[in-house]
Amino acid sequence: MKFSLVMATLGRSIEVERLFVSLAEQSCRDFELIVIDQNPDDRVKAIVDRFREQMEIVYLRSEKGLSRARNVGLRAVRGEIVAFPDDDCWYARDVLSFVAARLDEDRSLGGITGCSVDHTGRLSQGRWANQPTLVDRFNVWTSATSYTIFLRAQAVAAVGGFDERLGVGSGSRWGAGEEVNFLLGVLRAGVAVRYDPALRIAHPEPLQSFDERSFTRGRLYNRGFGRVLGLNGYPWHFVLYLLARPMAGCLLALFDGDVARARYYWIASTQRMLGWADRG
Incomplete structure (x- = not known):
């Protein structure tokens, strides 16, 4: 199963390179990385050019706004499994292999989600459920965040796209929640999604201090x-x-x-x- 990894980016370069390195080291090689660049300069393009020989990369640009960028990326998807890595997250070597195996084992699932950990392996980005479970509208808040969601392309198509009024850079008062809103749409379409805490995606803990x-x-x-x-x-x-x-x-x-x-x-x-x- 081919993966389409839809990554929007703005204002980062060191973190983007860290993600690219982790993708270049994946045991599963069947993926495309769809980069949606919102920078006014070529900082990310330079990184893309350095990694083109190590992985398949589709390079796009869009207006600012995380949901807008992801919708641009979704129009370029050619894989069977779609994910939304943040530009400052990174994958352990067997993440894609793990997801592919789980979805291959259970064809009734339209997706799988995991939890977030920091560089030490400790849970990050909020509270997480301890046990595997089917995701529903009540436990979704402790079972998924954008970069821990992996969905079959059919499940993504059932929703159509992200609400561009939600999320970072939307220009609205609502600077988050777009991925949970999207996943709730998947669930309303009757798609079964399973949370597995063994699936762990690395991401820095953003709340380091209260300032x-x-x-x-x-x-x-x-x-x-x-x-x-x-x-x-x-x-x-x-x-x-x-x-x-x-x-x-x-x-x-x-x-x-x-x-x-x-x-x-x-x-x-x-x-x-x-x-x-x-x-x-």
């Missing part, structure tokens, strides 16, 4: 989180649960005297609420 940059990111990401809850008609009791978790973290941080952490969790809770209530 103004993390607060800004927290506002955009959590408002997008809330927007996806609203768009997909989640029941109020589940929304309340997802609002209460960071609020509890806020109170615990205040009890410990960690004002910066408390502020971050306050932002997370209130922005989720605002995103859920957003219209338009």
